[in-house]
Amino acid sequence: MNTTAAASHDTRAGVIERRAARGDRTFLVATLVMALMFVVAPFVGVYPVFLMKALCFALYACAFNLLIGYGGLLSFGHAMFLGVAGYASAYTAKNWGFPPELAILFATGLSALLGLVSGAIAIRRQGIYFAMITLALSQMIYFFCLQATSITGGEDGIQAVPRGKMFGVLDLSNTLVMYFVVLAIFLAAFLLIHRIIHSPFGNVLKTIRDNEPRAISLGYDAERYKLLAFVLSATLTGLAGATKAIVFQLASLTDVHWSMSGEVVLMTLLGGMGTIFGPVVGAFILIGMENYLAGFGQWVTVITGVIFVFCVMALRKGIVGELGAWWTKRGN
Amino acid sequence: MQIFGIATQALFGQLLIGLINGAFYALLSLGLAVIFGLLNIINFTHGAQYMLGAFCAYFLLQGAGTGYWWSLLLAPIAVGILGIIIEKTMLKRLYALDHLYGLLLTFGLALVLQGLFTNYYGSSGLPYRIPDELSGGFNLGFMFLPKYRAWVIVASLVVCLATWFVIERTKLGSYLRAATENPALVQAFGINVPRMVTLTYGFGVGLAAFAGVMAAPIYQVNPQMGANLIIVVFAVVVIGGMGSIMGAIVTGFGLGVIEGLTKVFYPEASNTVIFVIMVIVLMLKPAGLFGKER
Numbered sequence: 001m002n003t004t005a006a007a008s009h010d011t012r013a014g015v016i017e018r019r020a021a022r023g024d025r026t027f028l029v030a031t032l033v034m035a036l037m038f039v040v041a042p043f044v045g046v047y048p049v050f051l052m053k054a055l056c057f058a059l060y061a062c063a064f065n066l067l068i069g070y071g072g073l074l075s076f077g078h079a080m081f082l083g084v085a086g087y088a089s090a091y092t093a094k095n096w097g098f099p100p101e102l103a104i105l106f107a108t109g110l111s112a113l114l115g116l117v118s119g120a121i122a123i124r125r126q127g128i129y130f131a132m133i134t135l136a137l138s139q140m141i142y143f144f145c146l147q148a149t150s151i152t153g154g155e156d157g158i159q160a161v162p163r164g165k166m167f168g169v170l171d172l173s174n175t176l177v178m179y180f181v182v183l184a185i186f187l188a189a190f191l192l193i194h195r196i197i198h199s200p201f202g203n204v205l206k207t208i209r210d211n212e213p214r215a216i217s218l219g220y221d222a223e224r225y226k227l228l229a230f231v232l233s234a235t236l237t238g239l240a241g242a243t244k245a246i247v248f249q250l251a252s253l254t255d256v257h258w259s260m261s262g263e264v265v266l267m268t269l270l271g272g273m274g275t276i277f278g279p280v281v282g283a284f285i286l287i288g289m290e291n292y293l294a295g296f297g298q299w300v301t302v303i304t305g306v307i308f309v310f311c312v313m314a315l316r317k318g319i320v321g322e323l324g325a326w327w328t329k330r331g332n
Numbered sequence: 333m334q335i336f337g338i339a340t341q342a343l344f345g346q347l348l349i350g351l352i353n354g355a356f357y358a359l360l361s362l363g364l365a366v367i368f369g370l371l372n373i374i375n376f377t378h379g380a381q382y383m384l385g386a387f388c389a390y391f392l393l394q395g396a397g398t399g400y401w402w403s404l405l406l407a408p409i410a411v412g413i414l415g416i417i418i419e420k421t422m423l424k425r426l427y428a429l430d431h432l433y434g435l436l437l438t439f440g441l442a443l444v445l446q447g448l449f450t451n452y453y454g455s456s457g458l459p460y461r462i463p464d465e466l467s468g469g470f471n472l473g474f475m476f477l478p479k480y481r482a483w484v485i486v487a488s489l490v491v492c493l494a495t496w497f498v499i500e501r502t503k504l505g506s507y508l509r510a511a512t513e514n515p516a517l518v519q520a521f522g523i524n525v526p527r528m529v530t531l532t533y534g535f536g537v538g539l540a541a542f543a544g545v546m547a548a549p550i551y552q553v554n555p556q557m558g559a560n561l562i563i564v565v566f567a568v569v570v571i572g573g574m575g576s577i578m579g580a581i582v583t584g585f586g587l588g589v590i591e592g593l594t595k596v597f598y599p600e601a602s603n604t605v606i607f608v609i610m611v612i613v614l615m616l617k618p619a620g621l622f623g624k625e626r
Binding site for chain 1: 368373374422425426429431432433435436437439440441442443444445446447448450451560563564566567569570600603604607608610611614615618
């Protein structure tokens with residue numbers, strides 16, 4: 001800490017600075033704990049395939065949260081990014097012989113491009129309309145994937161995608177190697193999202209979320225900020241989808257379907273919109289639940305719906321949000 | 333006989349299917365628009381409530397032997413009452429919050445309803461017979477027009493126009509429109525706005541159930557029948573804009589016809605044409621064809 005900051009201890013700026021430093025420390029500790037848990041988990045009997053699935057969805061939910069939690073934009077069509085990136089990485093890895101890192105990179109880029117186009121259309125309307133437009137656009141993509149059987153394989157999807165060797169050395173057919181690659185991708189993206197949220201860009205984005213007219217009157221081009229947030233969110237969602245396709249060696253229509261868009265909304269809502277750890281918690285709970293209830297067929301849909309209703313009625317801040325509120329109250 | 337190299341038989345056949353789909357789009361988007369006008373929420377459960385309408389008719393027939401005509405009246409009332417319960421117990425608590433919570437709640441309810449029905453009735457359709465009075469058809473010379481399909485188009489038009497008339501031309505409708513503009517002021521004039529909101533939701537939902545009963549003989553009774561339809565209807569609503577009742581009706585029928593014609597001329601695009609139109613409309617007129625920016 002430099003001397004000017006030390007001198008300003010009692011000023012308002014000093015208080016904010018200290019609070020921010022404390023927040024940073026909390027974040028750092030929490031992230032380290034989380035990372036440690038993930039590193040240890042496969043060695044204490046947690047099934048790595050389950051962990052990889054949950055991590056991919058956690059990344060998906062974090063990317064989605066960037067848009068809803070910090071941009072205030074509810075997209076109901078994020079499945080299009082997840083699904084299209086999945087197809088792209090599966091197709092290039094299988095048919096063009098791309099190594100996994102290149103397949104994922106290509107798919108993520110494609111998802112960014114799709115995000116740019118669909119975002120430019122969707123941000124023309126706000127609120128409820130925004131949700132409906134993203135939903136309609138993703139349904140359009142769904143039908144496209146259903147019909148473009150030469151690329152997507154239609155109902156069968158793209159199966160038996162080779163995992164290959166990452167950077168030519170990491171043999172991904174080994175489950176543990178694959179797991180740590182997924183973990184690395186997740187943690188990198190997670191830190192990037194944290195960085196984005198706390199950057200000047202992130203602060204402007206939050207301003208727009210809270211009071212768009214004021215942000216505009218301060219001279220910020222709200223549309224461009226929203227579009228960039230949308231593209232970032234789409235890109236990271238694409239990263240999740242591309243990784244998921246390599247992990248499961250499969251890209252299918254399930255990932256483009258609107259129910260997948262609904263699922264990510266629920267993960268984020270359950271964990272806590274606008275909290276950095278919320279989506280991770282939400283994703284692990286829902287994926288865990290689906291894993292255990294897999295034999296119950298349509299009851300999963302019913303339970304998902306019930307959780308949705310419960311969250312909206314009684315748990316609007318989500319689990320992490322409520323815990324955070326309780327912690328702050330206790331601290332005061 | 334051929335027009336643009338397409339047999340007229342096929343052309344008129346698809347035009348008829350387009351009109352039928354349009355009739356459902358119109359009824360459903362009308363309900364959505366009425367609900368949105370007063371409650372400011374997008375009713376995601378609309379598709380599930382449409383499905384409930386069809387199931388109601390099915391149960392009435394199987395359980396009590398009640399025929400199509402009574403179902404047409406009873407199913408909307410039953411589903412409307414369920415809607416009123418939903419509004420009274422849940423939606424009501426969300427009005428003070430961001431409108432997106434209404435969307436999320438109704439989405440959750442749609443999942444619950446669709447999941448429950450899929451559980452008990454599977455995802456293959458249950459047949460529902462066309463009532464005797466409406467079986468058969470007319471031979472118009474250039475095409476065969478099944479009586480039931482003609483009925484669906486006419487009935488939907490009548491219901492849509494009646495709704496338009498009530499909202500735009502009667503005293504009750506003027507209260508409704510006033511409450512849409514400024515609920516606090518209307519309340520101050522001694523009109524029970526919360527009750528009006530409840531009944532409006534019940535009515536909008538009833539319209540969905542009415543459409544469901546009419547759809548039962550055409551599409552069979554299926555738990556998922558509303559799930560995909562509702563997304564298309566959302567696109568219809570975005571295209572039309574939610575500013576006007578007549579707009580919802582015209583857009584609904586118009587898009588149904590366009591979709592039907594696409595099936596004739598370029599079948600590959602028939603699933604996506606409405607979404608493409610939505611994109612174009614958004615670029616040219618973001619508020620929708622009949623909408624007002626607000």
